[in-house]
Amino acid sequence: MRRVALLLLLAWPASAETVVAARTLRALSILGPEDLALAPQDMPGALTELSQALGQEARVTLYAGRPVRAADLGPPAIVDRNQLVPLSYRMGALEIRAEGRALSRGGVGDEIRVMNLSSRTTVSGRIAEDGAVHVGPGS
Numbered sequence: 001m002r003r004v005a006l007l008l009l010l011a012w013p014a015s016a017e018t019v020v021a022a023r024t025l026r027a028l029s030i031l032g033p034e035d036l037a038l039a040p041q042d043m044p045g046a047l048t049e050l051s052q053a054l055g056q057e058a059r060v061t062l063y064a065g066r067p068v069r070a071a072d073l074g075p076p077a078i079v080d081r082n083q084l085v086p087l088s089y090r091m092g093a094l095e096i097r098a099e100g101r102a103l104s105r106g107g108v109g110d111e112i113r114v115m116n117l118s119s120r121t122t123v124s125g126r127i128a129e130d131g132a133v134h135v136g137p138g139s
Contacts, residue, residue, distance in 0.1 A: 019047040021062040029058045030076055036068065043067040057107065075107030078131050087114060087125065089136040100133060 017038040025035055031053050038050065046067035047053055056073040079085055079102050087100040100114035106127050114133050115122050125135035 016042040017048060018043045019050055019053055019068045021064050021066055021068060023064045025058050025062040027058050027061050028077070029062075031056050031058060031073070035062075039065070039067075041067075045069050075109065077105045077107050079107075079112065079127055079133070080105045084117075085114060086132040087116060087123070088128075088132050088134050090134070091136060102133070 018041050020037055020039045022035055022037040025031070029035070033050070033054060036050050036053055046069055052070070053068055053073055055076070057076045058072060059074050060072050062068060062072060081102055081104055083102045085100050085102050087098045089096040098119075099117050100123075101117060103113040103115060103122065106112045108127055108129050110127050111124055112127060112133065113122055113124050114135075123135045125133040128134055
């Protein structure tokens with residue numbers, strides 16, 4: 001009898017919860033606790049914990065009741081398009097600094113294109129926590 005009970009417990013489907021939008025949210029919205037809910041469904045690719053989405057920025061419109069995927073979210077943008085940003089290139093003891101204009105928006109760790117205002121050249125770099133864009137190797 002114990003074996004049968006054990007087999008039934010092992011065969012019982014595991015229930016999982018999925019993070020869904022509590023209401024329709026526009027792209028570029030910062031997600032708070034009132035924006036999200038847990039639904040008793042298992043959706044492949046969807047987030048399973050609210051903490052994974054809280055404080056993140058919606059990259060696309062999130063519709064009420066629909067699952068939230070990791071690809072739909074990203075870190076909040078700290079650099080906006082056309083914003084003036086400091087550019088920094090560092091290799092060993094050499095460091096070059098310039099001013100640039102962001103050609104897209106992004107958050108910490110995102111790679112964006114920036115136009116160097118001195119040379120009018122377009123470069124790519126990663127956004128640092130202070131809002132500066134680091135270009136070159138290891139950026």
